[in-house]
Amino acid sequence: QFLGSTEVEQPKGTEVVRDAVRKLKFARHIKKSEGQKTPKVELQISIYGVKILDPKTKEVQHNCQLHRISFCADDKTDKRIFTFICKDSESNKHLCYVFDSEKCVKEITLTIGQAFDLAYRKFLESGGKDVETRKQIAGLQKRIQELETENTELKNKVQDLENQLRITQVHSSPAGSVTPKSPSTDIFDMVPFSPISPQSSTPTRNGTQPPPVPSRSTEIKRDLFGAEPFDPFSCGAGDFPPDIQSKLDEMQEGFKMGLTLEGTVFCLDPLDSRC
Numbered sequence: 001q002f003l004g005s006t007e008v009e010q011p012k013g014t015e016v017v018r019d020a021v022r023k024l025k026f027a028r029h030i031k032k033s034e035g036q037k038t039p040k041v042e043l044q045i046s047i048y049g050v051k052i053l054d055p056k057t058k059e060v061q062h063n064c065q066l067h068r069i070s071f072c073a074d075d076k077t078d079k080r081i082f083t084f085i086c087k088d089s090e091s092n093k094h095l096c097y098v099f100d101s102e103k104c105v106k107e108i109t110l111t112i113g114q115a116f117d118l119a120y121r122k123f124l125e126s127g128g129k130d131v132e133t134r135k136q137i138a139g140l141q142k143r144i145q146e147l148e149t150e151n152t153e154l155k156n157k158v159q160d161l162e163n164q165l166r167i168t169q170v171h172s173s174p175a176g177s178v179t180p181k182s183p184s185t186d187i188f189d190m191v192p193f194s195p196i197s198p199q200s201s202t203p204t205r206n207g208t209q210p211p212p213v214p215s216r217s218t219e220i221k222r223d224l225f226g227a228e229p230f231d232p233f234s235c236g237a238g239d240f241p242p243d244i245q246s247k248l249d250e251m252q253e254g255f256k257m258g259l260t261l262e263g264t265v266f267c268l269d270p271l272d273s274r275c
Contacts, residue, residue, distance in 0.1 A: 002041040002052065003028050003098040005062070008085060011070035011094050012260050017083055020096035021075070038100065045111050047119040050084070052097070062097070065089070066119040067254030072112045073262040074105045082109050087254070109261055116259040123255060 003024040010016045028038055041061065044051040050069065052062040064086040074082040082105045083098045101108070 001038040001100040003038060003100055005095045005097045008094050008096045011085055011087065011257070013071070014073075014262065017071065017073055017085070017096060021081060021083060021098055024098045041099075043099075043108065045108075045115050047115055047122055050086075050112060050115075064097070066112075066116050066259075067123070067251050069112065069116065069259055070094075070254070070257055071260050071262075072109050073260075074109045079105055081105070084109075084112060113259055113261045120255045123251065 004027065006020050006023055008016045008020055031038070040055055042053045042055040042058075044053060047066065049063055049065040051060050051064075053060055064084070068087040068089065069084050070087070071085040072083070080100050080102060081098065082101065083096055085094055085096050087094050099108075
């Protein structure tokens, strides 16, 4: 039977669990007096989390990931009660889930603890590496998008400068005057390269062709605008998208916090046991 869940202030602690159990037991007592029954649920425990399902429809009511579960306990004074505290994925609040079972209470809490250990080992062996790989891929994609945007902006600036240069040349030439035709230059005062340039086919005085122009070295430290070329392997941790970085940090923090298993934790008053 699922007594329900209630928000708690701390992720661990006997006092925290005791107050949550007392509160939910009192709520169940009120519901019974109104003729309402405590709903029955089915638990599925694996290395991926603890699922709370409807026993008939198998609909998942709650899905608690193991790295978010920080405290699990059964009550020696009331052997039917066991609880665990889990951090909600949406609100980031700590919720205490309370259950009433006729048997296997201790086995259930131990199973959750064993599943937590297995999940942590899996995370260390493969999960952490997989997340790191996804982080790097996402970081590179983000960097490529930024470079494409920057490239577009630079192209627009170059186009604007060329337009301004043409306008300046038109205004500087007096109307009707004939000026000797000279090769046009780009914005950097460089004569554009032409594959059919007469200079390339004109022999020297001794009848030999001029020496070929040495090719440029491909190892250029900086580009045309003075910026260093992008190196995907020098992508720092700050370039990772915040959503993936936060998920990795959350999993690491949750597993490092550990899962506390306790037995005699509640010690409720005799009045509460009669509820």
